[in-house]
């Protein structure tokens with residue numbers, strides 16, 4: 001489908017990294033779930049790995065501009081978002097699937113994605129086409145006019161992905177997008193991720209190391225709210241030794257890196 | 267190319283002549299896109315095999331389109347109306363408010379010698395409905411909404427105006443039946459609504475509604491009922507004061523608009 005390219009899209013980029021965090025601290029309730037995170041993400045698919053409670057969801061929320069960092073710097077698309085500044089411009093270029101994806105059960109898939117497109121301030125004329133395209137990309141074209149309460153968990157997750165990509169975001173944040181997807185849907189989703197990663201900065205949080213190896217160009221490993229390690233999936237696999245926990249080289253690499261990090265911080 | 271394509275060029279194009287350079291090819295195709303006559307000539311230049319192939323593609327595409335789902339018809343008014351249904355959580359509160367107004371009106375009609383209850387209730391009547399329109403608990407997609415550019419004071423303001431559009435006519439009606447002019451209660455009502463928005467960013471809209479209603483009840487309602495004397499605050503003479511308050515509170519709400527940009531546990 002041909003779409004009009006706006007002047008803003010062809011304007012030269014004035015920042016080095018779509019996502020850049022320095023000494024970022026973010027509170028979740030009373031404790032600091034993100035505690036001194038330094039991170040730079042470019043275009044591509046970044047897999048965010050870490051044990052439960054590592055601060056992945058809080059980090060995603062901060063990057064989605066949903067919560068304000070307590071301290072440190074956070075720049076998205078070259079604009080500071082850790083301040084009390086206006087976030088409209090950045091948010092128009094953002095796609096976000098939260099871990100707990102809430103929806104309106106009486107809305108159809110199309111109505112819901114349309115509503116999200118409206119909230120994202122897309123031009124009214126672009127909405128119907130963009131909504132149809134997003135629904136097709138997640139493979140829900142045959143369910144587009146079904147009420148959301150009739151959908152299975154995996155389908156709802158895909159509606160969540162559709163609403164996140166409807167505005168062709170420059171930064172796409174997906175928190176546990178593969179939960180509830182069956183193996184075949186996971187394969188299709190990995191293809192979609194690779195496609196999106198060609199021109200978008202995608203950050204996918206997951207607990208499945210195999211997802212990261214299959215679909216990501218870059219691995220971001222966090223623990224206790226800090227960056228532990230960043231590199232390619234191949235480099236991750238090289239870290240593992242035979243004695244480390246895990247079923248694949250990448251899983252062993254993951255265990256080894258976490259173990260080394262934890263030994264170092266004690 | 268504004269002139270029509272010559273027969274020789276068309277023939278070479280149809281045959282896929284590798285001798286045609288990109289510039290010629292490009293300008294020919296641009297012309298064909300806009301010129302019906304040349305497209306028709308293109309058809310007659312083609313050999314039988316190509317025409318048969320195109321016929322088959324045309325037929326099969328037509329069959330597949332006929333078998334597939336019908337194109338989606340956009341219903342603009344429907345999507346507009348649908349947007350408002352996300353704030354359905356307001357309905358119970360609107361109903362409670364209408365009930366309260368009706369009770370106050372019955373009281374006024376039964377005891378005309380006492381200060382008007384409709385007048386006492388009117389300034390804080392919209393607050394709980396406004397709070398319900400901006401509630402994390404009532405909106406399942408709250409976190410999604412917060413990450414969008416439209417989230418913030420303006421979205422809350424739209425919902426507040428919708429609440430007022432329903433309640434103000436009802437207040438007018440109740441006020442008219444109770445013999446109370448809107449000149450006494452309309453400005454106070456707007457001040458309290460604006461104050462809920464101004465305070466809501468700091469402490470949560472719901473809590474702001476509680477605090478302001480409690481303050482009004484303690485400061486004005488209880489003394490009025492106890493002394494059986496209409497409050498001086500609700501006389502036509504105090505309206506300039508309310509107008510000034512509206513300007514101040516409105517300005518504070520605007521200045522504090524950044525408070526509504528993030529997900530807070532207070533709402």
Ligand SMILES: [Zn+2]
Pocket residue numbers: 269270271297301302303304
């Ligand atoms: Zn022509």
